[in-house]
């Protein structure tokens with residue numbers, strides 16, 4: 001919806017006459033001249049960055065008839081127009097005066113600008129802001145006080161700030177809070193998002209609680225959610241993440257139940273489940289926390305040097321495994337959304353706009369800075385679907401056809417208990433115990449080194465048969481006899497800024513993207529680092545890729561591989577079973593989806 005042209009005459013800070021103009025989705029502040037010269041533009045601000053407009057009393061505490069009224073305008077902007085990074089954006093406050101004769105139209109003007117700035121989104125949100133003071137480099141408190149709070153307060157948000165004092169504190173809070181917040185914001189890394197989701201999901205009213213969206217502020221060392229929402233470049237963009245709290249649209253995401261056996265303990269995962277190298281990378285590098293997310297690259301290189309096989313039996317309920325078909329579907333979905341103008345141009349449209357705000361600081365001294373569910377079911381961008389009745393969530397273990405089921409419980413009640421899964425003969429089994437003969441392992445590994453990119457003439461994206469030993473058994477694109485360097489199951493494209501592990505992952509599609517990385521020569525893995533942040537490793541033939549609705553994993557070497565991770569948190573394991581709860585939880589996102597990667601914008605399906 002493009003903004004309607006509307007002008008409001010005002011008196012500027014320098015007692016000169018001015019005009020506030022809303023048009024083409026931006027606010028311009030113009031200084032008028034008396035001698036017929038063209039007006040001078042003092043400020044230009046995209047309405048997406050506009051936070052707040054309010055009329056108040058000009059001087060003494062109460063408004064008197066015939067007195068000028070003060071109009072406060074708050075926005076996000078940079079005090080310098082020389083191409084500053086959007087990361088440097090701060091609150092800009094502008095105060096002008098409205099003469100009594102213009103007061104009636106001032107009310108209408110404010111309503112117009114606020115309507116267009118918020119596009120149906122709730123204004124002045126009630127925010128629960130959880131701050132982990134020890135996350136990442138330990139700067140969350142100062143970042144929150146210097147940057148986040150001033151922006152939220154300028155937008156009129158009501159903020160309930162709570163510092164976490166110990167591990168799992170955020171989970172305890174989420175388990176017991178009253179559900180009267182519009183958003184739960186977490187100033188930390190992915191760990192706090194994981195805890196909040198687990199706290200909400202463990203409640204008796206979990207389905208209702210999980211409708212409160214979560215908005216992360218990236219002050220941890222692992223901030224994959226922010227990469228998925230804002231892209232690699234803006235992963236650590238605090239003003240952008242704060243604007244997301246204010247103006248983000250709800251983004252339905254899937255959660256997984258991860259059932260540990262034999263204890264039958266259940267945890268919920270929103271991001272990843274990992275075995276092998278990817279565990280050592282995260283858990284084995286905690287002493288390097290001071291490095292920020294660079295520590296994961298150090299861990300990756302260490303893992304390549306060790307290059308050990310993770311001995312496990314994995315059973316996958318595979319929905320799709322053809323790489324070309326999966327990438328085509330993910331790209332077509334983006335094209336469709338672009339066509340319906342819900343995603344902008346593929347660059348995060350908000351980021352693109354942020355540098356558009358410029359202030360002529362010399363002429364404007366009063367501008368102050370202060371410190372696969374079907375796609376048709378996806379909410380449309382620009383709508384605040386928090387106002388709507390949610391889609392009923394159906395867990396794999398639920399049966400909604402029974403007439404005696406309580407509707408309220410179904411919509412707002414707990415997530416049904418998980419039971420151990422019972423894979424049948426249609427599931428794919430991958431066994432890396434090393435029981436296959438050595439010659440097979442060697443020959444099939446050679447086959448797996450060829451990248452799909454250079455060998456996709458058969459159109460299936462699966463391994464060609466020339467080099468395959470006669471005895472090998474094909475399982476999707478896995479070949480018995482290969483070793484597993486790592487197993488990585490994920491729900492969003494990026495797992496870190498430098499690794500887009502699941503480039504064709506789609507939010508809320510009810511599927512888990514699974515990568516099984518074969519053990520290959522070290523140089524091959526080292527080369528795979530180049531382009532990993534762009535998802536290029538997807539095309540490596542040694543990265544077997546499946547979309548699954550459920551899977552089970554069994555530990556075949558507990559002594560040497562005691563740990564697996566759920567969303568980066570470590571657990572000891574014998575077996576675990578994973579199933580999806582489609583679209584049961586919510587994040588906030590500025591474009592109503594995950595950030596649109598370059599990978600998804602490519603038109604050549606084989607690129």
Ligand SMILES: Nc1ncnc2c1ncn2[C@@H]1O[C@H](COP(=O)(O)OP(=O)(O)OP(=O)(O)O)[C@@H](O)[C@H]1O
Nearest residue numbers: 135136164165166167168188189191192220221222
């Ligand atoms: N006050 C506190 N003292 C100690 N630990 C805390 C405190 N508050 C939160 N935590 C814990 O800090 C851990 C790390 O949080 P989070 O993942 O959000 O940040 P991070 O820096 O990205 O860490 P990681 O890199 O381990 O993921 C979580 O397990 C959380 O429970």
